[in-house]
Amino acid sequence: MPLRLFSIQDMLRFILTRVSLVIPTFIGITLLAFFLIRLVPGDPIETMAGERGIDVARHEQLKKDFGLDKPLIVQYGYYVERVLHGDLGKSIVTRESVLTEFQSLFPATVELAICAIIFALLLGIPAGIVAAVRRNSIFDHGVMGISLTGYSMPIFWWGLILILVFSVQIGWTPVSGRIDVLYYVEPVTGFLLIDTLFTEDEGAFLSALGHLILPTIVLGTQPLATIARMTRSAMLEVLGEDYIRTAKAKGLSRFRVVGLHALRNALIPVVTVIGLQVGVLFTGAILTETIFSWPGIGKWLIEAIFRRDYPVLQGGLLLVGAIVMSVNLIVDLTYGLINPRIRHNR
Amino acid sequence: MALLEIENLSVEFPTQGGIMRAVDDVSLKLDEGEVLGVVGESGSGKSVTMLALMGLIPFPGRVKAKKLSFNGRDLLSMSDRERRKLTGKDVAMIFQEPTTSLNPCFTIGFQLTETLRLHEGMDRKAARRRAIELLEQVGIPSAESRLSAYPHQLSGGMNQRVMIAMAIACNPKLLIADEPTTALDVTIQAQILDLLMTLQKERNMALVMITHNMGVVAETAQRVMVMYAGQIMEERSATDLFASPQHPYTAALLSALPERSEGGRLATIPGVVPGLYDRPRGCLFSPRCAYATEHSRNVRPDLRDWAGGKVRCHYPLGDPNRDAAMKADHPLGTEAAS
Ligand SMILES: Nc1ncnc2c1ncn2[C@@H]1O[C@H](COP(=O)(O)OP(=O)(O)OP(=O)(O)O)[C@@H](O)[C@H]1O
Ligand code: SF4
Ligand SMILES: [Mg+2]
Numbered sequence A: 001m002p003l004r005l006f007s008i009q010d011m012l013r014f015i016l017t018r019v020s021l022v023i024p025t026f027i028g029i030t031l032l033a034f035f036l037i038r039l040v041p042g043d044p045i046e047t048m049a050g051e052r053g054i055d056v057a058r059h060e061q062l063k064k065d066f067g068l069d070k071p072l073i074v075q076y077g078y079y080v081e082r083v084l085h086g087d088l089g090k091s092i093v094t095r096e097s098v099l100t101e102f103q104s105l106f107p108a109t110v111e112l113a114i115c116a117i118i119f120a121l122l123l124g125i126p127a128g129i130v131a132a133v134r135r136n137s138i139f140d141h142g143v144m145g146i147s148l149t150g151y152s153m154p155i156f157w158w159g160l161i162l163i164l165v166f167s168v169q170i171g172w173t174p175v176s177g178r179i180d181v182l183y184y185v186e187p188v189t190g191f192l193l194i195d196t197l198f199t200e201d202e203g204a205f206l207s208a209l210g211h212l213i214l215p216t217i218v219l220g221t222q223p224l225a226t227i228a229r230m231t232r233s234a235m236l237e238v239l240g241e242d243y244i245r246t247a248k249a250k251g252l253s254r255f256r257v258v259g260l261h262a263l264r265n266a267l268i269p270v271v272t273v274i275g276l277q278v279g280v281l282f283t284g285a286i287l288t289e290t291i292f293s294w295p296g297i298g299k300w301l302i303e304a305i306f307r308r309d310y311p312v313l314q315g316g317l318l319l320v321g322a323i324v325m326s327v328n329l330i331v332d333l334t335y336g337l338i339n340p341r342i343r344h345n346r
Numbered sequence B: 001m002a003l004l005e006i007e008n009l010s011v012e013f014p015t016q017g018g019i020m021r022a023v024d025d026v027s028l029k030l031d032e033g034e035v036l037g038v039v040g041e042s043g044s045g046k047s048v049t050m051l052a053l054m055g056l057i058p059f060p061g062r063v064k065a066k067k068l069s070f071n072g073r074d075l076l077s078m079s080d081r082e083r084r085k086l087t088g089k090d091v092a093m094i095f096q097e098p099t100t101s102l103n104p105c106f107t108i109g110f111q112l113t114e115t116l117r118l119h120e121g122m123d124r125k126a127a128r129r130r131a132i133e134l135l136e137q138v139g140i141p142s143a144e145s146r147l148s149a150y151p152h153q154l155s156g157g158m159n160q161r162v163m164i165a166m167a168i169a170c171n172p173k174l175l176i177a178d179e180p181t182t183a184l185d186v187t188i189q190a191q192i193l194d195l196l197m198t199l200q201k202e203r204n205m206a207l208v209m210i211t212h213n214m215g216v217v218a219e220t221a222q223r224v225m226v227m228y229a230g231q232i233m234e235e236r237s238a239t240d241l242f243a244s245p246q247h248p249y250t251a252a253l254l255s256a257l258p259e260r261s262e263g264g265r266l267a268t269i270p271g272v273v274p275g276l277y278d279r280p281r282g283c284l285f286s287p288r289c290a291y292a293t294e295h296s297r298n299v300r301p302d303l304r305d306w307a308g309g310k311v312r313c314h315y316p317l318g319d320p321n322r323d324a325a326m327k328a329d330h331p332l333g334t335e336a337a338s
Helices: A008-039 A043-052 A056-065 A072-084 A098-133 A139-154 A155-171 A190-198 A202-239 A242-248 A254-291 A297-306 A310-338 A340-345 B046-054 B080-086 B107-120 B126-136 B156-168 B186-203 B216-220 B238-243 B248-255 B294-296 B322-328 B333-337
Strands: B002-014 B018-030 B034-039 B062-064 B067-070 B093-094 B174-178 B208-209 B223-228 B232-237 B304-306 B309-312
Touching: A008 A072, A008 A310, A043 A056, A072 B062, A072 B248, A072 B333, A098 A190, A098 A202, A098 A254, A098 A297, A098 A310, A155 A202, A155 A254, A190 A202, A202 A254, A242 A254, A242 B046, A254 A310, A297 A310, B002 B046, B018 B046, B018 B232, B034 B046, B034 B080, B034 B216, B046 B174, B046 B208, B067 B156, B093 B156, B107 B126, B156 B186, B174 B186, B174 B223, B186 B208, B186 B216, B208 B216, B216 B232, B216 B238, B223 B238, B223 B248, B232 B238
Parallel strands: B034 B208, B034 B223, B093 B174, B174 B208
Antiparallel strands: B002 B018, B002 B062, B002 B067, B223 B232, B232 B309, B304 B309
16 A cells, blocks of 8 residues: 655646646736737827827837837747846836836735635635525525625626725715825835825725725625635535544534534635635726725736826736746645645555 | 344435335344344345444435343433444444545545544554554554555555554444445455454454355354345354355345356346335235245245245245145246246
8 A cells, every 4th residue: 555645756747737737827828918918009209199199200210219010929039038038128107117016016916816815704604504504594504695696796886886885975984095195104015904004094004994894895796706606516515425424423513513524625616715805806906906906916007008108007917927937836736735635656 | 141232223314205214113233243244236235234233324214123232221211412422432433445534635644633532532542543543453564654644645455554543442342344345456355354353363253244245254253144125034143054044035146146156157146136116015025935825925024034044935945735735825936037
């Protein structure tokens, strides 16, 4: 009976296989980002000139300066070459390096995404567990009904409803932004919830928290619905397994049987789903940030589209793609960690 | 006083097609240190009977009983909490599929010490020491290193040994083994049976051995209960049962044993166990019984005391007046068996 243990080699082989998949994905992203934005009529120079317009000769000159006069395929070639050298270019609008802009805006998006996923996990996993344990009860039907609604709720509409009710009507939460303009917070980590703790003023922290509530709910709703449904179905399957009968036959408490023996197994598929939510979160962040004027990556990318800021869009999408893929890789590795069968049999 | 007393136990499962009676009016007594074999074809309610005793009938199954007592304690009036203190400690159970019966996400050591810590209140270290002892007792080599193994790293036979170690961890007075060898290789089957019998003798533990293999019963049991479609058909000492079965179903099961059948071929009983829709009005075995009469088709026989045991048949095989009684009741035998 060979006893196979989790070896470094297995792990390396696994990572290498996964990383080799990254290359075609990247080529896909660069192609998409590059050509799609150019399908949109207009160019950055026209947008910058705005309603005043610009004379043809100056337009041509500027196009030449930005290298936009060359054939598309040549432009793409230059672009890929620069990317390979680690140069994502500069924003046509702000003349700031894309990477620098990304770095300064990224923490805002991450903070929002983390809050959203925590919100989704904190509500979704318990709701899914209880729904599975009390299957076909009113609670179960209620949770599944609400989660179906939540899943199909358009973010834009949902965000506006929440703003109308809680910000405008009741006035509990601020309408937009990350923090009240009264406060200036020195960026240390870039996460306002943490940075405000360094200031002596607790009002700053509360303000940051208050600004996070609605965007968190809006962005977290879809993952919440997905996680609740996934937890429920995984849990239902696991609860019928032989080892759950064994756990009960040992005389363990209901809480231990469900919360430890069943949940541990049910979490395996749920973790995968959580990993997939990273992509969903970024997509959702684009809309959520736009609704709440949240100064993050999503809003930045949307503005780049309106301004035809090609480098920002190309670079931004590439970076987002890289992050989504890395997180998925990490999740896959965690999957191996929490599932001993995968860990040993790969 | 008997260790285990079950009176008029019934288990029902509501299904879409109606109420499925998986266990029908089963009564049973078991003494300390006694080995009871429970036999019957698939679906005869062997497992469900014992799961009901363990309090493990899954939702939405319903358990009814006039009496359910273990070691002088009434299981029916007990709170769930009280009952959990007994299950896994004084009554333990092992199952047919050892590998899926162990949790794939936890090590053998974790699953073994969990029971010890819960019922014996041992600390981590003591539980670990005891776990190693237990693994050695059930014949697992290099026990200490196995503690950190996961179930999928061990063979089926090894996992069943682990299950047995878990079951005997708190010195149960009763061990229920539900087809403990069915899923294993033939050579391993014998080893596991040996192990169970050795442990039973050493600890004078009562043992219920569920199986559909008459050969296993012959080797292990002192007393045998034959179940069919949720009912007890016959119950008596193993010696008597093998020497002279009283119920036609028992006789049919025995003739299905390879060494008893003629021409070396395995005899099978024609027909299938009745399901939800074709449950006969009279004797449940009548559609398949070679001796069925008009009377047994219409009137369900009671389980009655007979020849030192119990039997549920209008015409037990050892009854001297059998032929006359059957003739009077319009035999259908040849027709039913064909
Ligand atoms: N959870 C359940 N829901 C509905 N019906 C069930 C359930 N569990 C068991 N049954 C039914 O109860 C009947 C008795 O099942 P049981 O498992 O006790 O049979 P068995 O004698 O142990 O058979 P086997 O030899 O196959 O293990 C079967 O017809 C089965 O379909
Ligand atoms: S009662 Fe009749 S049908 Fe039933 S087992 Fe006896 S002989 Fe067969
Ligand atoms: Mg069974």
